[in-house]
Amino acid sequence: MSALAERPRFAARIDPLRRLFASPASVLLTIGCLALLVWVLPDLLRFFVFDAVWTANDGLACRAPGAGACWAFVAHKLPYFTYGAYPLAQRWRVDIVFGIGAALLGWVLIPRAPARKFGGGLLLLVYPIFAFVLLEGAPALGLVRVSSDLWGGILATFVVAAFGIFVSLPFGILLALGRRSNLPVLRLASIAFIEFMRGVPMIAVLFMAATMLPLFLPGWLTPDRLLPPLVGVALFASAYMAEVVRGGLQALPKGQSEAAQALGLRFWARQRLVILPQALRLVIPAIANTVIGLFKDTTLVATVGIFDFLRSVDSARLDPHWAGPTITTTAYSFAAIFYFVCCFGMSRYSYYLESRWHP
């Protein structure tokens, strides 16, 4: 009796280090893992740190036998990775857009920051217009027009991702409400849209947007190269966002809606004040996952001729000036680190938010 009662506590108290050698099988696994680390880590460190070339003006030093990663290449190409073909003299505009965007995001994302609602309003309503005018240019304000065909690199990646998030959240919420509506026409239309978008690959949606959008718009409305993928990404992400939001709506007890109704709240007031704040909070991790997925999917706009960050990296590695055996590995490693930092950061932030609300 007492032995049984003791067991779980005993198990919980085992030192994790001792578990590495708890049984013969565990010992074997431990040795295998250690061997793997010893085999791989020194080579990785040597390639990426100790033997790496940090400063150079061309590919000569990187082509030397035994040279590791060519970070000098990344440093040299960083402006291209950031701005794409955006004109040199106008790049300060991109810097301002990035800077203000980062400041506003920080304001909104830090839970203890003051007047966050005001910051949120600025970010959602004022900032997109401001950013568009500054990037696209307005001759009336003395800003040279920069065709969006020239936007590239991190700028293009962020524009596509931001536009996707900006559209897909509200549109996804509307679709989710539509799918749960008791008006059959709205419900069927929402279901059809959501299931269609979720049933086809994003590349198919991008192909469709790129080939069909110019055909189905009136002649005076010729879209530039960036618009079709923006529309495609936004529609695609909306369908996924809608399903996430629907999960939150379904998880909410019915009593919430009924109580709000009993208080005399109309439909939209009910959703805005009672249902959505709770439903969205329930699905924060899932929303974060959708946003991360959207961010990774922005790489697919390369199929329709946009030079986003990954495409710029992939094309820069072919520069004959820098060509060498380590360039491709260096370029892809840099891209992987960039995406990893962004995506992993987002997922950590969502865990942090969730733990604040559900301690």
Add this chain to the structure above:
Amino acid sequence: MLAGPHFDARRRGLAAQAFFLGALAFLAYAVARIGLANMRARHIPVDFSFWNEPAGFDIDQHLVAYSAASTYGRAFLVGLLNTLLVSALGVVLASLLGFAIGAARLSANILVGGLAALYVEAMRNVPLLLQLLFWYNIVLEGLPRPPQSWALAGHIYLSNRGLFLPTPIFAPAAILVIVACIAGLGIAVLAWAKGQPLLAALAAIALPVAAYFVGGEPIGFAAPVFKGFNFVGGTRLLPEFVALLLGLSLYTAAFIAEIVRAGIQGVPKGQGEAAAALGLRRRQARKYVIVPQAMRLIVPPLTSQYLNLFKNSSLAVLIGYPDLMQVFAGTVLNQTGAAVPVIFTTMAVYLAVSLATSLAMNLYDRRVGKGGA
């Protein structure tokens, strides 16, 4: 009687729907009109008349007979089969790896668990396209050229020209073996369900083997032979195929691992404790109590991962593997210009598979939901 808020709400609802329908219909009409006019002006075909015309381009990998003289319809079939091939193999590989890594993440050994977690986070937070480019441009480029190719087990060779496999050669009696395989699998599934794994294994292995010898060894293999600069004979899998298969499997495995982990952790702790109280050993508890309940949580998200893999196989476009998207929505669309029929057909294929799968999943959910809890 009809007045009051209820009636108002109903009338409002009807009005809203009528307005919505009207707007939708107007939009569809306007778009169709503009689209048709634009396409007529640019002489873009809007029907399927191109389907039976000769395609005039080659496809590197075709599972059915195909040449440049074949029709566009045949090219569609080749692309579709290539998509299905890479998806089917990808699903198998991703499942094997995903379940293994999911189990590893739950290991009490922190080193094993940590490495599995590292794998999952690294794979999930880097775009699939980047991973495909990595496999294609770094790993496969780094492979030796055919003369120095790596000999893997049994006449399988890997080089930067692709993976070379022996080609199976079927005599007419091979049909006997195929029938025996199917029958053996059927019996095995039944026996497994009845709780007789020994009989299941026997049926799955012995039946086809017996048929193979009864039929006079009707299946032979033509091994690839190195001649001149490359391999002759055998089946060659494109480097693009190998890269796509690797990338898709390794990427999806990370998501499957998370699903498996969540499924096993989702079984209430009391279940394991109750099994222990009944005197089951840990292995028995896992087999009879934990895993069956975990599977109920695992299967629905698992199928959606399979669908994702299927849809993600369209990234083939970006590394040049001739899948449905690359062959049909790429080359065929470019040559014929028939944007609407081509995009429509491509979408319909992906949509049909997706909808069929989610239909099956709904049936499964209903059955399992009623059977348990």
